[in-house]
Amino acid sequence: MNLSLYGVESHWIAVDCGMMIRQDLPDSPLQVPNLDTLVRLGITPKALIITHGHEDHIGAAAWLWPTWGCPIHATPLAAGLLRLKFAARGLATDAIRVIEPGEALECGPFTLRYLPLTHSIPESCALLVATGDHRVLHTGDWKLDPEPLIGAPVSASTFRAIAPVDLVVGDSTNAPLPGHSRSEGEVAVALERAIARCEGRVVVSCFASNLARVLAIGRAAQRCGRRVSLMGRAMERMVGVARGLGYLDDFPPLVPVSDLGYLPAQEVLVIATGSQGEPRAALHRLARGRHPTFELGHGDSVIFSAKAIPGNELLIQRLKAGLEHLGVALLDEFNHPELHASGHPAQDELRTFYGWVKPGHLLPVHGEPRHQQAHQALAETLGIRAPLIPANGDLIRLDGDGLILEARHPQPPCIVSQDAVTPLAGLAGETNRARHGSLYLALSVTATEARGWTRIGRLMLDASETGHLDEDAFTDWLDMQLLELHAETLAELRLALQPKLLAWFADHLRRVPAIHLQILAVEAPSLSDLD
16 A cells, blocks of 8 residues: 655655555455545645556555546556546546656656566556755665566666665565565466466466466466466456557457356366455355356366465465365465565565665665565665664655654554445536436345345346446346345345445446436245246
């Protein structure tokens, strides 16, 4: 959940604007940066600068940008993903401006240059922030990958040319780890070997944003005689944007998930979201046997090509238990560590990089305190001054005397429901709803013994004014919601269902229509009626 601010006198810029999913809380809400401190200090950024397109760097932009209204500068892939997010919430996208890696821009007293680095998503860039006599290198997320699959390796000469810098605000995520992180090229070879050994259906789960990994899986599937399908909205969205920018030109043709049942098991490979056990993700539905057109069983394999994020262990354990109950073979970071590579630098990469840019000071960010402490200790062995380990809300001054902690502002969590559609600019009022069309939905339901509800008979749906809608996917989602909603009356059911409907259509239609919902209670048919 990244949001950094740089200020000179009264002029401020923001770098990144991310969110995280709080899977430890009921309904897995989102946590976004808390802006109370900025309001209290009178800080309004003149620009939002995006380093790359990961959710923990762009995910909160559509929530928080309307309070700023400033220009947003991002590389093409991140800009494309941001435009989709803004359109989904009814926001204008005019403020999103594309800057190519390697280019520079002026913003008040700041000059910023985008310097390409390799990471687990294309177009990840460090920012050289120059103002007055000071030059700060904000690394963002990075690694030194000699074979990144997408994009070029890091140019050592580019970073040697900017040396020395006064300060590096640097990635600490893998600072405790000795050696060098694994290359995406190595992972590609390991994936092909693993897939070649599988006999039944194969599902490979990875982060949707790791396009190099997605490309490697697609290529491996093709070489192993398998047809490729995507499962999960985030995966489909990411691949669609990347293809539009020419990143996946040699990716094999895709097969709709609904057609996989016509293929022999040994010819099927699905790339799916859900490696972290997310209850809403595609892999979770497969583990529960709740996908409408695809199922797993004995002889099939699931490959986890992603490392568990701390805090997600219990969810992942439950997911794997569900898959094992189906008789599925599991390949993960524990029994096959070669199937994943981190996107962050280990100690040898940090030493190499700091040898290039020769920083006077380091501010270790990202990761947990133990990662920052390891980064601080490494810097000191290299003669780099690292007097501070910052916490969220720290206001730090850089001047001729070095780094000084000016103030510490506590940052209470700011939680936003995934199912709520907050009335932001461009997403409220009858005029806007009329422009986005109307959707008419009528369903007959009966209460179940478990306090949930189940649909009886045919769903009546008229979405002709709203554009393309996958009615099968919507019906499957709706049936799952009804089963899980606890409501005593139709009025309570309607109240609980309405925000979920709004969120679903915001995600899948990229705009929210006016929803006219009618719910009727009927009795479930008895066995004699069925006879």
